[in-house]
Amino acid sequence: MAEALNIKDLFQMIKKRIVLIIIFTTLLTAMTGIVSFFILSPVYQASTQILVNQSKEKSELYNVGEIQTNIQLIETYSEIIKSPMMLEKVKERLNLDISNSALSEQIKIVSNGNSQIFTIKVEGADPKIAVSVASAITDIFQDEIKTLMNVDNVNVLSKANIGDNSSPIKPNPIMNTIVACFAGLIISLILTFMIEFFDKTIKVESDIEEHLKIPMLGIVNLIENKKKRKLKICNQNLKR
Known part of the structure; x- marks a missing residue:
């Protein structure tokens, strides 16, 4: 996390939290629209x-x-x-x-x-x-x-x-809703970046080196499940 984030990392963050972004933006926009159209008195x-x-x-x-x-x-x-x-x-x-x-x-x-x-x-x-x-x-x-x-x-x-x-000068429900939509999008993006920034869990190999401060010598892939699956298929074929 200490390294500068590139554009690909940013898109990955947004993709990972896309549901949060959509829900937060939609809720804020809807609430603003309801208040502007139905609650605030025209002036x-x-x-x-x-x-x-x-x-x-x-x-x-x-x-x-x-x-x-x-x-x-x-x-x-x-x-x-x-x-x-x-x-x-x-x-x-x-x-x-x-x-x-x-x-x-x-x-x-x-x-x-x-x-x-x-x-x-x-x-x-x-x-x-x-x-x-x-x-x-x-x-x-x-x-x-x-x-x-x-x-x-x-x-x-x-x-x-x-x-x-004959027309009220405020509130302007359409403008308020548009502003709320942009504000919700910006706030949700900021929340996304903050969540990722404060998330200290290990996600990739480079995070191990960063946390342990030692070089990584190699990677052991998890192939046990694949081997078991292959052996099971072979056993089934032999029984037939």
């Missing part, structure tokens, strides 16, 4: 886009510094959207029986560092509720920000609707 997502930009007259030009300020404000706006005050107002409007922390976990704010646009994403088990929460957050935020920040630089680019959220 839907609703999203809305918001532009942070001051309203301007036609004669006014855009100021680079003002744009950078609007971009930096997005981080502050993200904190405001997920603040307890906002969450309480959303729950009150939609009559939701849920904690602030649980509702906050369903809300994600996604923004590009160089863009004045950020997206509010809401995940939930019910697509209608996800859309309602996204819409409520947008409306309440647009109203409250005028008082909180004394600015009017928030505009809704796209509103959440049911049509875009």
Whole structure:
């Protein structure tokens, strides 16, 4: 076992443990498929886009510094959207029986560092509720920000609707099953190699030299059974 394994040895290991590999991979794939298709609840997502930009007259030009300020404000706006005050107002409007922390976990704010646009994403088990929460957050935020920040630089680019959220975003049963199949194959191969590596039983002549640390002078083949078989056949022929 101290010698480097060649490709032939590896194939022999796999062939020897092929049943283990097939069973382990099949079980892991089947279990993942069952959990993904029948146990995990589907999660839907609703999203809305918001532009942070001051309203301007036609004669006014855009100021680079003002744009950078609007971009930096997005981080502050993200904190405001997920603040307890906002969450309480959303729950009150939609009559939701849920904690602030649980509702906050369903809300994600996604923004590009160089863009004045950020997206509010809401995940939930019910697509209608996800859309309602996204819409409520947008409306309440647009109203409250005028008082909180004394600015009017928030505009809704796209509103959440049911049509875009008819399919769940997770779980993905097919992808999960494929990943589980590959994972099961890899894990079973690793187990196979580990079993062979820690197996200290003598299998071939070279193992004797490795364990005893002495050279092998010769090999005695087991031919006793063959001799007995031949003698038995000869005796039977003589009796006839």
